[in-house]
Amino acid sequence: MLLIPCPFCGPRDENEFRYGGQAGVACPERKTSDAEWAAYLFVRDNPKGWFRERWFHAHGCRTWFTVERHTLTQEIR
């Protein structure tokens, strides 16, 4: 089980959080191709290594925040 550092409440058990997937995915401009729009909707990075991702402290302060986690070792930095 992960120990996730909430910036407001401090390190808390994974059970208290909801996962939000990749961080920093920007919405494309209004004029965009179908392929670009599909990539925005459906394609995310899926690295074996460090990954910037969103977590939501659902059972705490209800804050969204970003952490960097290693997807093989589960280390968080």
Add this chain to the structure above:
Amino acid sequence: MTHPDFLWRDPDPRPSYDVVIVGGGGHGLATAYYLARNHGLTNVAVLEKGWLAGGNMARNTTIIRSNYLWDESAAIYEHSLKLWEGLSAELDYDLQFSQRGVLNLAHSLGDVREGRRRVEANRLNGVDAEWLDADEVKKFCPLVNVSARARYPVLGATLQRRGGIAKHDHVAWALARRADAYGIDLVQGCEVTGFEISGGRVTAVRTSRGRIAAGTVALAAAGHTSVLAELAGFRLPLQSHPLQALVSELLEPVLDCVVMSNAVHVYVSQAHKGELVMGAGIDAYNSYGQRGGVHVIEAQMAAALELFPVFSRVRVLRTWAGIVDVSPDASPIIGRTPVENLFVNAGWGTGGFKATPGAGWVYADTIAHGRPHPLAEPFALDRFTTGALIDEHGAAAVAH
């Protein structure tokens, strides 16, 4: 005592093959087997970074069924189930394929409506399906707690009698033996580290055991497909998650069917040897770690005890996770990629094992002819651009 004969050779890779399959799990082996059997292609290598069938093939819960909702899914999974029904005889190997029936329980009015709808959809697609009310569930599987006082009472279930389980290791060994007999090289300890692409076509794979030229490259690497795609320079709509399962200590035969529940979230069967095999949902986060959170196992066991109070004193023997590649519509991706003659078979999420022969069949046909097999066509990568998604979240049995 002498060691029994090995079922397949352990060859070094040759410098070049007509087809290189990346991934020596169930899908890779089935694809190799059908390439030879159906299309006469035997200048083929299956590259496996670890040992054969040591990834998800060794980590699944072995359930086989074809009662999916949409026409496209029913067609491909039913094709697979029909192949399962003849596979032990065809491969001359006892796969311990046991059509003991699969129950999908309903715990709410919404579940009941979804289940009944799915039964009708299945029947229209020629897939056997029945609706059972709570009393009939009790009659079919006396161990299930159908008390109205349960926290999530059982209101009914869908039943596919032709569904069941098979012995996963036997499936891999049988396919490997036959592929090997056709002269296909099953190369273990051979990790793909890159692709040589020129003019938009793949010409070779670079591996931990040297360069291997390839006429066609076919990915069949389940949870690691994104890693390979990145090496080949494109992205796929896949996310890799741990999917956990566990087995109990050995018991006398007590459970003679498969019981699945989406709502309380567990699926249970009893292996031939006697362990109760239980699966959970996927862990929420991306991971390649092949282990997940304890809280997922806790929730899974709580669900199992809700359904089977009689298991309350059964001890857990071991837990594990496989890494599943989940697509946005919970359906697989089969066919072409942005790189010419580089094909993909991925995104099976939690449903890969039951699809083993069917996926191998359509993938081999796709590779042999350089165009999608009709059953694979709806599962092309471009559906995420056209919007023709095959949304199987409801019938995929595991919440993604």
